[in-house]
Amino acid sequence: MVMSKGLEYLTRGQVDQYQAKLLACYRRYLRIPGFLGNDETDALLTRSKQLLDEFNIDDHPLTKFTTSDKNHVGDDYFLNSGDKIRYFLEEDAVDSSGKLTRDKQRAVNKIGHALHELDPVFRKVTLENEKMKSVARDLRFHNDPVALQSMVIFKQPQIGGAVPEHNDSYYTSPPTALGFWIALEKCTHLNGALSFLPGSHLTTPITKRFVRTTGGGTGFEHLDVPEPTPERGDLVLIHGSVLHKSERNTSARTRYAYTFHMIDSPPYATYDEKNWLQPTPAMPFSRILDAPNKTTVSMAA
Template sequence: MNYETLKSKFEKDGYVVINNFFDENDVEKLKNAGLKLTQNVPNEAKTVFKTSQNNQEISSYFMESCDKIGYFYEKDALDENGDLLVDQSIALNKVGHALHRLEPTFEAYTYNDKVSNICRALGLIRPTVVQSMYIYKNPGIGGEVVAHQDSTFLHTEPDSLVGFWIALDDSTIENGCLWVIPGTHKNDVHQKLVCDPKNKSRNQTIFQGTFPDYEQSAFVPVPVKKSGLVIIHGRIIHKSDHNKSQLSRHAYTFHVYDEASSQYSDKNWLQTKIGFKSLYL
């Protein structure tokens, strides 16, 4: 796909699929790095997600993960004592949100010429990475992600958020691929998650605005083969279903905004202390 087609497709639909974005070897390296994370989960992560713990602690752990490698369990993976109900290898929902700065493999495939070229094609002047996540969506246990806009969580003024979502397994309807409503990026950001101005510690967030009821029949599936990239506009409505299959659906995803043409909101939950780093170095 040439640059012009890519930009016009992105502007029309709010998402673009690029098959074979990375080669097989690169995908193996990313997947191995994701699997290695499952073997090194600090005990703290389990303690935080015990169902008996209070929300405040979960919220602090989440907030602090913006400059760290934080581990987030599937809701059905731990019992109320924080003990595993499933094998550790399939217990995580995701790891985030600074893999692109702190883990060399993810850093190499984020700060990467192929990624920069896509940003240039989309017309981003100074694309800056704000977060990254390894999403496991493991067989049987991988939970659904309800319909949302990514710009709800990472707002910039004007909105310039773009998501990169790289399939590390074949992603299918059966194992919980992405679903989108094409063209919905032309709508506003319906809701913004902001730090509660009443809470000085910034550890509580609230939603401002209302998310409308979109018809489930408006969603189209976006199955993509292992190594494919889905470029996601910050305002496109998207979701993914519970993985009820026997096959894993791992993905590496990160978000960029254009630092040259937009302002990152100081009300966003994610406020980095280590600083954001641009893709064009």
């Protein structure tokens, strides 16, 4: 193990809540209030809005993002976004003639998937953040954690799409995914806050995962109690096997959030070659914790 013995950022109670055999094994998520200060949260929020302003709709393929089984994302714009910063539209933001139904700043579902690598503001919070490294060490969840996809999810007013219940454990074998979800604005039951099914990582098997399909595109491969609303800067840790969802945003307010996933690296876990997101030689997954003479990890092990 590469983890230190003492705690650096989390309290013993927080670690116990996440790890203990009773409460933590039942819940397997953890809210850390005020993980980011106001200045840090404002920096991410401001940069998110700048990216929306910089978005050029004229040369965009109008790729929408949906989690529907029947209408999934499958074009090259999405599949090749693992080492880029790209924009994905809300389903209801484009009419039948291919025109936006609202201003471009209110049409984007999310921006991803290499913000943590390519954008200095998001990189600072994800890969250059000593608090983030301390949380990774305190949890003792991974041996050698790396970061993969990162996103700003906007939940646009009135059209912010619902995300049905799902889990995130399909990346590696054995499952090692851990979600880091940071509220950039206050989340409520009206604007699409997260909900969890406590204990679902123990009782609900992983039945499908989002993969690249043979012949191109993406698809779902099928396999044999709302919580306190997060405030700005709160970090929610989500065990990869816990069912979670968010409802449609029916309010007049946005709900910006920044999220990325952390997984273990070889030889502790194998990254599946069928996962829709794949590292590239130019941009392998970056280590969260420092390792002698190494800063990145190739998952082809």
